[in-house]
Amino acid sequence: MDKDNNKKPVRGLAPELLKKGWFWAAVRWSTLAVLAGVIAVAWGRRGIQGVDVPDPLMYTNLGNLAFWVLWLMGIVLLVPLSGRAWCGACPIGALNEFTARFGLKKTFPRIIRNQYPKVLALVITVLLMGVYRIHHFPDATAWYLLAWAAAAVLAGVLFAGRSLCAYLCPVGGMLRVYGRTAPFRCGVREDEVCRDCENRECVRGAVSWFTARLGRLKVSFRMRKNPCPVNLRVWDMDGTDRCLMCFNCMRACPLDNVALLGRRPFSSLWTENFPRFSDVALIAALMGFIILTFSRFWPPVQEFMVLPVRWLSPYLGTAMRPVALLWLGIALPMLVIVMSAALVAWGRTGSISDKPREAGAGEGPPLRFWFESRSPRATDDPSGEEKIVGGSTIKGLSAVYMTASVPFVLSSHLVLALVKLNTKLAYLPLAAAEPGGVRSYMAIWELGVIPRPGIWFPLTTVRTVSAALLVSGTVLSLWVYSRISRSEGRGALPMLIPLLALAVVVYGGFYNWLF
Numbered sequence: 001m002d003k004d005n006n007k008k009p010v011r012g013l014a015p016e017l018l019k020k021g022w023f024w025a026a027v028r029w030s031t032l033a034v035l036a037g038v039i040a041v042a043w044g045r046r047g048i049q050g051v052d053v054p055d056p057l058m059y060t061n062l063g064n065l066a067f068w069v070l071w072l073m074g075i076v077l078l079v080p081l082s083g084r085a086w087c088g089a090c091p092i093g094a095l096n097e098f099t100a101r102f103g104l105k106k107t108f109p110r111i112i113r114n115q116y117p118k119v120l121a122l123v124i125t126v127l128l129m130g131v132y133r134i135h136h137f138p139d140a141t142a143w144y145l146l147a148w149a150a151a152a153v154l155a156g157v158l159f160a161g162r163s164l165c166a167y168l169c170p171v172g173g174m175l176r177v178y179g180r181t182a183p184f185r186c187g188v189r190e191d192e193v194c195r196d197c198e199n200r201e202c203v204r205g206a207v208s209w210f211t212a213r214l215g216r217l218k219v220s221f222r223m224r225k226n227p228c229p230v231n232l233r234v235w236d237m238d239g240t241d242r243c244l245m246c247f248n249c250m251r252a253c254p255l256d257n258v259a260l261l262g263r264r265p266f267s268s269l270w271t272e273n274f275p276r277f278s279d280v281a282l283i284a285a286l287m288g289f290i291i292l293t294f295s296r297f298w299p300p301v302q303e304f305m306v307l308p309v310r311w312l313s314p315y316l317g318t319a320m321r322p323v324a325l326l327w328l329g330i331a332l333p334m335l336v337i338v339m340s341a342a343l344v345a346w347g348r349t350g351s352i353s354d355k356p357r358e359a360g361a362g363e364g365p366p367l368r369f370w371f372e373s374r375s376p377r378a379t380d381d382p383s384g385e386e387k388i389v390g391g392s393t394i395k396g397l398s399a400v401y402m403t404a405s406v407p408f409v410l411s412s413h414l415v416l417a418l419v420k421l422n423t424k425l426a427y428l429p430l431a432a433a434e435p436g437g438v439r440s441y442m443a444i445w446e447l448g449v450i451p452r453p454g455i456w457f458p459l460t461t462v463r464t465v466s467a468a469l470l471v472s473g474t475v476l477s478l479w480v481y482s483r484i485s486r487s488e489g490r491g492a493l494p495m496l497i498p499l500l501a502l503a504v505v506v507y508g509g510f511y512n513w514l515f
Contacts, residue, residue: 057137093169127326205226
């Protein structure tokens with residue numbers, strides 16, 4: 001008897017509310033209305049005439065506050081429990097999926113069917129924030145959101161499903177990484193039920209007719225149960241981080257076999273390595289964001305890290321700042337993550353792997369094996385990027401071990417979100433009362449008739465909770481490292497280098513910031 005047949009059926013949760021089309025229509029139309037409201041409130045607002053401050057509306061404008069503080073920071077705080085659930089309610093994703101129903105339904109280009117577009121989008125966003133400070137100005141925020149809404153419509157017109165969510169959205173990329181820590185997933189109760197199913201409505205979708213009667217008046221209307229927008233097969237996606245948690249499969253399943261299933265938190269970090277190197281690039285970009293944020297509170301370390309860029313400053317001119325951001329935000333973490341650990345591992349063992357080399361692996365320095373030990377491209381593989389097999393290459397080592405850094409990166413991001421919400425959420429009553437933010441700013445800063453908004457929780461409480469989050473993230477990352485090391489049969493020491501380098505920057509910046 002094979003392994004699958006021994007798998008016991010699980011109970012799971014399938015709330016009736018999640019199966020209702022009207023519920024998801026209400027959720028998505030509500031978030032779309034909020035998105036439109038944020039853009040409208042922020043549109044055309046930048047400064048205040050006669051006020052010599054470049055960004056007076058940064059927190060008093062409701063649109064700016066809602067997006068950069070409530071929306072983005074709130075998602076980060078919820079992700080350890082909710083996973084990728086936000087993707088199911090996201091207005092940009094809903095716009096993309098709705099447009100795709102009437103579009104050309106072309107296949108997304110295979111060559112970029114990976115995480116690299118998300119990495120690029122995240123890096124561009126960081127550059128826009130660092131160079132042009134778009135998060136300081138409501139009008140820039142409105143243009144940024146409008147650009148993503150236009151991209152969602154264009155992607156829907158051209159490609160099938162939620163292609164923007166699957167391959168382009170930086171927030172979706174962040175949730176894809178952090179969602180591995182969530183304590184639940186979407187899956188099937190019994191494998192046998194799916195094996196015997198001939199309808200496959202969870203893949204193809206389904207159409208249901210409903211009839212409403214009022215006396216002699218009878219009205220019939222059709223309801224569409226949409227298939228998976230990223231072409232996943234629910235019976236074959238055990239633990240996948242590509243699931244958007246939109247619950248289309250739960251709605252479409254005629255056998256009530258799809259449910260929310262519990263799983264051991266963080267377990268996917270040691271049971272599922274990153275399948276492709278673009279996933280490693282994505283966690284590197286998130287690490288770069290953390291490095292950029294915490295290092296600015298520790299100027300000596302930031303100056304040390306940008307020394308290579310300083311040496312090139314005579315040749316860079318006005319490009320100095322964007323190059324420095326690119327260096328700290330993506331190039332430096334990629335070098336630390338990918339190269340240092342692999343080179344140390346090679347130096348200690350004489351080869352990249354402590355295990356016998358696979359047949360066909362070459363001799364010599366590790367860089368010679370960068371493109372070896374890969375699987376051939378399968379015709380049904382939805383990604384255009386080849387999967388990494390094993391850890392006998394630099395790519396392989398990174399893909400196997402970098403999942404262990406997720407708890408620490410997430411805990412660092414949680415600290416940022418917690419502090420940001422604690423210090424800026426007090427502006428919400430003022431912004432709600434006067435969405436434009438001009439009168440609130442004048443009343444607070446120019447006239448002094450309203451006290452400056454304070455913090456919600458005492459600083460000592462925030463320090464304690466933040467420190468506990470960082471320590472917990474460190475311990476969890478070390479634990480996951482040890483689990484991966486035992487399963488892979490390699491020493492963990494070389495792979496601790498990236499974590500220790502990141503921890504020095506984060507802990508030092510955290511101390512200088514809050515203490």
